Amino acid sequence: MEKLLKEQDVQYIKELFDRDLVDPVELVLFLESEGSDKVTDANSQYLLATEEIAREVSEISDKISLTIYKDDKEKEKEYGVKEISALFIQGKNTDKNVVFYGIPSGHEFSSLLEDIVNVSQGATRLSPASKETARNIKVPVEILVFITPTCPHCPRAVKTAHQLAMENKLIKAAMIEANEFPELSKKYNVYSVPKIVINEKVQFEGALPEDMFINKVLSVVDGS
Amino acid sequence: MNEFLTVPMVKEQEEMTSDILLDMVILGAGPGGLTAGIYAGRSGLNVVILEKLFPGGQIAVSSRIDNYPGFPDGVSGTELVRGMEKQAVKFGARIVMEEAMRIGKEGTLFVVETVGHKKYKTKTIIISTGADPVKLPVPEEEKFRGRGISYCATCDAAFFKEKDVAIVGGGDTAITDALHLTRFANKVIIVHRRSELRAVKALQEEVFANPKIAFQWDSIPSHVVGDEKVDGLEIKNVKTKEKKVLKVNGIFAAIGTIPNSKIVRGVVELDERGFIKTNHNRETSVPGIFAVGDVRDTPLRQVITAAGDGAIAEFSAENYIKSMER
C-alpha cells in the first residue's frame, strides 16, 4: 500500500512526538481476515487503511509500539472488542478503555495523535474541575461517540470522551466511524454527528463544551 | 473513504502567563483570522490566535470551493484552511484553543479574557469571529436538530443514503450543499422562498442539469413532521398560501448567517443587524481594535474577502502599534 502520511506531515509529527512523548504507548489493533462475518466488501478497504495508518504512526517514534491481533477471539474477549477494526491506546493511564472503532482518518487523525501524547504523558488537558469530577465517578460508564471523518467539530467530542476515560478506568470511551458501521448507526438513530450515547441511556448530538459534556455523563451516573 | 489525515497544528492550552504583553490577539481562526496571523507572524509580531471550536472556521465544512484563486479544479474547505493554519503556525502565530469571553481596557492596552478565565494583555485586537448559520425557522427546530435537521451537509450527508432530503435556501451555499447531497441521497428537493436562485450562474447550470434535484419555488418551511425522527417538511407557498408536506427524512438548511459579535457588543459600534462597523482600514470605532471577514459590515462574505480583510487589518494594526510607540 502507498504511504498515507505525507513526508512533510511525518516530519511535523516527529517533532511533536520528540517534544511531547514521555512513556511508551502501545497501539493494539484488532483485525479479522476475509471470511469473518465482520469483514465485508464494504469495509475491507477501511481495514487495510487503518492498519496502514497505525503502522505509519507507530514507526514515527520508538516510544510507540504496535501490536496486531488478527482473528484472535480470546484477545478480543479480553479487551471487550465489539467491532472490527478496533484500535486501543494502551499506556499508563488507560486500561483497554480508550478505543477507536473504524478508521481514525480525516479530522479524527488529530484525535489519535492527541490521545497518544496524553497517554504517553499520563495526563489529560481537561480542566482541574473536570478531572476531579471524572475521578469521582464510582460506577461503570460507557461513552460512544459517532463521527464522520469529514466533520471538523467531531474531534472535540472524541477527545473529551477519551480524556474522561484516561482520568477514570471505570469509564470506557469509544469513537465509532459512522460510515463504516451502518448497522450501529441505524441502531442508535445517528442522523448527525457527533452523536454521543452514554450507557445506552442518554443521547445527544453536537460538540458540547467540556463542562456540559461532563454534566451529561453525570446525569447518567446520578440516575443509577 | 476519506484518505486525508488532519495533522493538528494547535498547541492546545499552552501555558502562557498573563504578564507577557502581546502585540496582537486575534479572536477566531477562520480564513480572516488565520490570514491576519500569517501577516503578523511574518512581521515578527508576538501574536496569539484564540479559537473556540476548531481552526478553519465555517469554510472547513464546505465540500468544494470553486472561487478561491489558484485552485482551477476546486479545493475542499478543509484542505484550503489546513494550508492557512500551517502557514500561520510556520510564521510564528500561536493558535490556542480557548473561547474569548470579554474584552477589557487597561490604559492604552487591552485585556482579552477567556471562558477559562485566562487573560491575554495585548496592544491590538483583531475580531475575526465570523458568523453562524441561521436556524431553520420552524417551531420544531430544537427537537429535530441533529435528528434530521442539519447545518453541515459534508458532516451528515452520508446518513441519508438512498433517502429523500430537502435543502432550504437558494444561495451558493445551499446549491453547493444540494450538489454534495446528490452523491448520497435518492432525491434532493430545494426549497426556496423566491422564484429564482441567488447562486452564481456556474452553480445554477450544474444544479439544473442534475436529475436528482427538484425544486419547490416561492416556498418557506413551516413545520417539521415526525415523531422521533423527521418524516417530512411542511412548506407554505408564499404566493398562493397553499401548504403541503414533502416526504423527506433529512432537512438541510443554508439560509444565511448571523454575526458572532456578542463579545464586542457595548465595546465597539455595530450596525442594526449586529455586524461590526469598520472603515476601509478595517478599524472599528475603538482605536486598536480591528474587525475582518463575515463579522464586519462587508458587502461580500467569502473566503477571499475575509482573507483580504485579514491582510489589511494586520497592516493597519502594525501602523497603530508604531504610532503608539512614537
Ligand SMILES: Cc1cc2nc3c(=O)[nH]c(=O)nc-3n(C[C@H](O)[C@H](O)[C@H](O)COP(=O)(O)OP(=O)(O)OC[C@H]3O[C@@H](n4cnc5c(N)ncnc54)[C@H](O)[C@@H]3O)c2cc1C
Ligand atoms: C457550507 C459553506 C460553503 C461556503 N462556500 C464558500 C465558497 O465556496 N467560497 C467562499 O469564498 N466562501 C464560502 N463560504 C463562506 C465562507 O466560509 C466565509 O465567508 C468565511 O469562512 C468567513 O471567514 P471568517 O474568518 O470571517 O469567519 P469564520 O470562517 O466564520 O471563522 C470564525 C472563527 O471564529 C471562531 N470564534 C467565534 N467566536 C469566538 C470566540 N468568542 N472565541 C474564539 N473563537 C471564536 C469560530 O469558531 C470560527 O472558527 C461558505 C460557507 C459555508 C458555511
